[in-house]
Amino acid sequence: xxxxxxxxxxxxxxxxxxxxxxxxxxxxxxxxxxxxxxxxxxxxxxxxxxxxxxxxxxxxxxxxxxxxxxxxxxxxxxxxxxxxxxxxxxxxxxxxxxxxxxxxxxxxxxxxxxxx
Amino acid sequence: xxxxxxxxxxxxxxxxxxxxxxxxxxxxxxxxxxxxxxxxxxxxxxxxxxxxxxxxxxxxxxxxxxxxxxxxxxxxxxxxxxxxxxxxxxxxxxxxxxxxxxxxxxxxxxxxxxxxxxxxxxxxxxxxxxxxxxxx
Numbered sequence: 528x529x530x531x532x533x534x535x536x537x538x539x540x541x542x543x544x545x546x547x548x549x550x551x552x553x554x555x556x557x558x559x560x561x562x563x564x565x566x567x568x569x570x571x572x573x574x575x576x577x578x579x580x581x582x583x584x585x586x587x588x589x590x591x592x593x594x595x596x597x598x599x600x601x602x603x604x605x606x607x608x609x610x611x612x613x614x615x616x617x618x619x620x621x622x623x624x625x626x627x628x629x630x631x632x633x634x635x636x637x638x639x640x641x642x643x
Numbered sequence: 644x645x646x647x648x649x650x651x652x653x654x655x656x657x658x659x660x661x662x663x664x665x666x667x668x669x670x671x672x673x674x675x676x677x678x679x680x681x682x683x684x685x686x687x688x689x690x691x692x693x694x695x696x697x698x699x700x701x702x703x704x705x706x707x708x709x710x711x712x713x714x715x716x717x718x719x720x721x722x723x724x725x726x727x728x729x730x731x732x733x734x735x736x737x738x739x740x741x742x743x744x745x746x747x748x749x750x751x752x753x754x755x756x757x758x759x760x761x762x763x764x765x766x767x768x769x770x771x772x773x774x775x776x777x778x779x
Contacts, residue, residue, distance in 0.1 A: 556678070559657050559702075561650055566690060569678065569701035570658055571767040582762065586726045589766065605728040 587614040592631040646691040655695050679768050683717050685709030688755045692764040701764045716750035724765045
């Protein structure tokens with residue numbers, strides 16, 4: 528593909544060691560070569576992307592985990608706070624969590640390790 | 644464009660032992676936003692985005708002759724990244740929803756992805772944005 532040095536360097540203008548974190552605490556950048564093509568793969572752990580969550584619910588979950596209150600999330604999404612409250616409740620139920628604090632903890636600290 | 648299932652399987656296989664870094668409480672990284680910037684500047688494109696049930700893989704490829712996004716296209720993509728709805732994004736940018744949609748469509752064309760793939764990728768990549776950008 529004509530990269531000089533690490534293919535990852537095109538992202539930040541400087542070489543990145545294989546597997547080095549590129550900022551998101553739970554994500555890393557990896558270089559993978561398949562059939563001569565070089566791909567960069569952002570690998571993220573601990574996602575709130577359980578298939579059970581709708582896109583709206585996943586979005587609300589990420590925002591809630593960042594510490595936004597329901598009103599702020601509603602303003603951002605153009606919905607009512609009541610809708611957001613319902614979505615948060617559904618997310619917590621689906622993920623078997625008790626509070627939005629637990630949700631934030633799941634996002635930040637979820638590190639389940641390799642599952643066979 | 645998305646990868647075929649065999650290529651996906653091989654990527655998952657190659658990264659079997661790999662993982663995201665053990666989380667740290669917070670704090671920026673010197674290269675925060677590097678991936679996002681590369682996408683906006685046309686230096687990279689999203690080839691595919693898929694999950695293996697536990698981890699998400701956002702597959703990127705360098706695009707030496709990529710087309711940078713315009714200022715408006717960057718704005719709407721940033722709005723998507725911080726989870727603004729089209730309606731709110733249009734209000735924030737003082738443009739009509741139709742105009743916002745048009746900017747999104749042209750941004751998607753340059754990035755070479757469909758909207759859902761971009762949203763799924765942004766869910767990972769947007770967390771790399773600096774707090775100031777997220778507050779926008």
